Amino acid sequence: MQVTVYPGKAEGIIKAPSSKSITQRAYAGALLHHGTTIIKNAGQSNDELTALNIIQQLGASILSESTNTNQVVIHSNGLNPTGKIISCNESGLSARLFTPIAAIFKGQITVDGNGSLLSRPLREFELFKKLGKQLSYFNGFLPITMEGELGVKDITIDGSNTSQLLSGLLFAYCYSATVPTTIKVKNLASKPYIDLTIDMLEQFGRKVSNIGYHTFSITPAIFVNKDTVEINVEGDWSSAAFFLVAGAISGAITITNLTPTSKQADRAILDVLKSAGAIIAQTENSINILQGKLTAFDFDATDAPDLFPILSILAACCDGESTIKGVQRLFHKESNRAESIAEMLESFDIPYSMENDILCITGVECLRGTVIDSYNDHRIVMAASIGALQASGPVDIMNAAAVNKSYPNFFKDLAFCGVKIEIK
Secondary structure (H helix, E strand, O other): OOOOOOOOOOEEEEEEEEOOHHHHHHHHHHHHHHEEEEEEEEOOOHHHHHHHHHHOOOOOOOEEEOOOOOOOOOEEEEOOOOOOOEEEEOOHHHHHHHHHHHOOOOOOOEEEEHHHHOOOOOOOHHHHHHOOOEEEOOOOOOOEEEEEEOOOOOOOEOOOOOOOHHHHHHHHHHHHOOEEEEEEOOOOHHHHHHHHHHHHHHHOOOOOEOOOOEOOOOOOOOOOOOOEEEOOEEHHHOOOOOOOOHHHHHEEEEEEEOOOOOHHHHHHHHHHHHHHHHEEEEEEEEEEEEOOOOOOOEOOOOOOHHHHHHHHHHHHHHHHEEEOOOOOOOOOOOOOHHHHHHHHHHHOOOOEEEEEEEEEOOOOOOOOEEEEEEOOOHHHHHHHHHHHHHHHHOOEEEEEEHHHHOOOOOOHHHOOOOOEEEEE
């Protein structure tokens, strides 16, 4: 799908979609919970639907599902796979979250994927050998086939590349440890995502002690039928970030369904916008942002790498040179984002430099009308669409259907805000 976005104002009120990070974790908890889970405001993106399908493959049952209210009712008696293969499609979080959970199963099971996920390195899965699992047909990428009992024991892992594997291990350990167990982590990245994991586990009655984000202690699991667990999923700051920047550079946007005190990593977009001089007003569950004179900012995105594409557009619209740290976190996303962001900036004729771990961008008065190759990366599609608002002419975005991965209604919401869009 090709989408053409025209320059102009973005003005309106939209509701942020549900957090896919929280929805996927809620599904993991619902699978391992012995009983019923009601998940309200569950997301409907491809990644979230993938996670919902995975938990059914691993033994959970969907008692009811409403697309009108986005409520899903799930019943589970714990892990009980219906087959020998589960598919994570193109979801990196699902792969790292559900592979440790699937490892609890003693029989043979294969975790597979599709598209770009098959080229994303997952060498960290070698640690399952240390935990007693037999691995076959594994070369550092999906698919991975596992068999044998998971030996839950004290381990040390490297968290510099991603926190997602730690999240999966915490779920697996919380529901299978028979003695107090510790996971130690070196150089943990994306710490806020671990906060989301621990919060979700606590909602299901599981306690993890976090000591300085380097030591995580898990108490033994006790399997009992509990009362129904009810989870309410927050709005997604990762998706809202695109419209917040749209309001700051070209309009007036109000976004509802947001929790200002959220532990989501990408809530940091609010701090960046404030430091850049955006005009912001907050209520209990909404953010209003107006176009204003923006100045350069400096931000460390190491713990929030998903903000990089839209921060690049924000920086291009600020007066002066902005710096964004954390480039090393960009190489193994849906695209090599260091490269796809660089190409997007070049296409828009935005001066930049990328050295070591820092991206430097010099703001311009107007971006160039151009053609953007999204490399099937949902965040490049959305960032380029917002950049088009400040372009000298229309911007054609290739492979724009990639937005379905995280924000299926993105172009609908953008059009609702008065932006002219053509879909081909």
